[in-house]
Amino acid sequence: MNDVLTFGETMIALRGSGPLKLGGSLDISIAGAESNVAIGLTRLGHPVRWAGAVGDDEAGQLVLRTLRAEGVDLGAATVDPGAPTGLMLFEPRLPDLTRVHYYRAGSAGSRLSPEAIERAFAAASPRLLHLTGITPALGPAPRAAADRALRLAREAGVQVCLDVNYRSRLWDSAVAGEVMRSWAPYVDVLIASDDELPLAAPASAGSELADQVKPLLDLGIREVVVKLGAGGARVHTATGELHRPARTVRVVDPVGAGDAFVAGYLSALLDDAELPARLDRAVTTGAFAVASHGDWEGAPTRAELPLLSAESGTVLR
Numbered sequence: 001m002n003d004v005l006t007f008g009e010t011m012i013a014l015r016g017s018g019p020l021k022l023g024g025s026l027d028i029s030i031a032g033a034e035s036n037v038a039i040g041l042t043r044l045g046h047p048v049r050w051a052g053a054v055g056d057d058e059a060g061q062l063v064l065r066t067l068r069a070e071g072v073d074l075g076a077a078t079v080d081p082g083a084p085t086g087l088m089l090f091e092p093r094l095p096d097l098t099r100v101h102y103y104r105a106g107s108a109g110s111r112l113s114p115e116a117i118e119r120a121f122a123a124a125s126p127r128l129l130h131l132t133g134i135t136p137a138l139g140p141a142p143r144a145a146a147d148r149a150l151r152l153a154r155e156a157g158v159q160v161c162l163d164v165n166y167r168s169r170l171w172d173s174a175v176a177g178e179v180m181r182s183w184a185p186y187v188d189v190l191i192a193s194d195d196e197l198p199l200a201a202p203a204s205a206g207s208e209l210a211d212q213v214k215p216l217l218d219l220g221i222r223e224v225v226v227k228l229g230a231g232g233a234r235v236h237t238a239t240g241e242l243h244r245p246a247r248t249v250r251v252v253d254p255v256g257a258g259d260a261f262v263a264g265y266l267s268a269l270l271d272d273a274e275l276p277a278r279l280d281r282a283v284t285t286g287a288f289a290v291a292s293h294g295d296w297e298g299a300p301t302r303a304e305l306p307l308l309s310a311e312s313g314t315v316l317r
């Protein structure tokens, strides 16, 4: 049985080394928030099923081959012959600023159906369903698929994690807020950066973080986890709150850090670890991501977790 079921769009990711309009060479890999979490969890030893859709094309083959090589269960993945695999371009424009360009309108991922998600659930109930706020931004079909997943999880007593993951290039914040608020009552673990939290909190909530967290806990959300970037992370529950600072590492690429954080948090939760250990693992896996290039490539295995505590300049022979 899989510990986790997740789905969402995974695309071909092309990374340049400077302004795109000047040309040059591109590195090819894959990227997708949910599959980044799936890889992060799989490397930590948790069985994960990814139920997204790719086109019947070479790009789709790269997505599936990569996930398969990482040990992610693809038994419920869809190959859609009627649409291409999505594409995203990463353009490092300044040392600390990367622009992202999406080519995903009409992609296979934007046509993922509720029926595909029914099949994914029918095979076996997971312990946890992980969704992100990117999926409903892709179109009515993936939004309906995610709605269906939330209802199936509720019926089967499967706990739900939602990472708000707001993408302003995909949809308007008012619409995103409507969807996130309608999903909140189904969620057990809500993960958001501090600027994303207002999208999930009731529209009437105040502007202070505490004013936004309380109504979410009152709704029945068990853990509200707030990512604070370089400030670390905080988890709020009905009985209190807990903070962990970020781990100190040399930042080489912040992309994928949020997904790595989620993988670490959920891994410790699935191990039945207490809240302090969940946050510790989350800030550790997040730090691995910012210290490595790519969306998911730097995700640690369980044996590698202690490496982050090694002194600078350590060579392991």
Ligand code: KDG
Residues within 6 Å of the ligand: 009, 031, 032, 033, 034, 036, 134, 167, 255, 256, 257, 258, 259, 295
């Ligand atoms: O931030 C890492 C991923 O979320 C990103 O690279 C891919 O899913 C993605 C998106 O839609 O931006």
